[in-house]
Amino acid sequence: MPIADDLVPVLKKLRLSGVLATLDLRTKEAVDESLSHSEFLFRLCTDEVERREAKQLDLRMRRASF
Numbered sequence: 001m002p003i004a005d006d007l008v009p010v011l012k013k014l015r016l017s018g019v020l021a022t023l024d025l026r027t028k029e030a031v032d033e034s035l036s037h038s039e040f041l042f043r044l045c046t047d048e049v050e051r052r053e054a055k056q057l058d059l060r061m062r063r064a065s066f
Contacts, residue, residue, distance in 0.1 A: 018051030019044045 004023065011020045022044065030040040 016048055018048035021051070022047040 004027075007023070008020065011017070011023075026040060026043050026047070029035065029043070035043075
């Protein structure tokens with residue numbers, strides 16, 4: 001069983017759906033661009049931060065009734 005299959009339940013439990021959503025894309029980029037482990041991890045974490053910020057903005061907009 002590939003490591004990604006084992007990783008999915010862990011990411012869900014940690015509530016890292018931004019990582020889960022972009023894992024395949026970032027893995028392909030890492031291979032294609034020969035990224036270091038730290039650059040790969042940075043990109044995954046950045047995806048999660050961006051997802052959370054967008055979610056918070058959406059929530060604030062809905063509460064403000066815009």
